[in-house]
Amino acid sequence: MAAAMMTAANLGARVTGWGFVVFALGSVCWVVVGINTGQTNLLATNGFLLFVNMVGIWRWLGKQRAYEDGGRSATIASRRSSVPTLFTATGIAGMMTQDAQGESLGKAVEALIECVSGRISYVVIASEHHGLREDLRAIPLDRITLGPDRIRVGMDKCEFHAWPVLASDAWPAAAAHREPPAISTGTGCRTGA
Incomplete structure (x- = not known):
């Protein structure tokens, strides 16, 4: 066992x-x-x-x-050197994520990389939702800062939770580079552009 x-x-x-x-x-x-x-x-x-x-x-x-x-x-x-800090691509999966204020959002489960440029298109972040179920969100590279041991998302918790939830078997072909619509999240948050 x-x-x-x-x-x-x-x-x-x-x-x-x-x-x-x-x-x-x-x-x-x-x-x-x-x-x-x-x-x-x-x-x-x-x-x-x-x-x-x-x-x-x-x-x-x-x-x-x-x-x-x-x-x-x-x-x-x-x-320890003057070059940009590196981390392994396989290290993204499981990396902890934080919002702009440093509060935990969940963990990264995958990064989708563009074949031609080799650039990360988006990172999928899982956040717990009612116990065992988790919500997946695709956050584009321009909204995150990668670090060697955590990912910081450039939005607050309310804005993150207003971001569209992915279906587990239908991830997008490209990152959404738009703000989520103004909605009430049921947590007292009102977000949007």
Whole structure:
């Protein structure tokens, strides 16, 4: 159960990799049980799962960890140099977001990049809505400031919540560069141009 939570949570290469280590230890134990009790099905199943877990260890504690470490080192080096500060593109997903006053809005879930220019068109931000449900909003690059550990949205919380909510399976082809219409959000806010 611990290994399943470690891999399902997707908390980075190290945590996921160690989840596969725990899975592999469990497979080794079941292989031993299969050998000692003559259960060939148990032995075969867990022998295969051990192989799968070894691939997971190689992938997450080897290759992916090296990629994350390389990206982290570039980020740290750029903070100490005269070049613009860098952060990894994969680091956008999960990054915390704040409004213009520094209040939390939620987290970034994805950034959509234009193929020709290589420029971010918009960042999709998820904010909690009534417990487990979340609302997704596409905020254009000209309304956000990217930082190495958080994204600041150039609007207040009321304006952010008035921004159109995305359907989970119908994200826009391009960022909306307009102000949201003046509406009441039900939170005492009235926003708009």
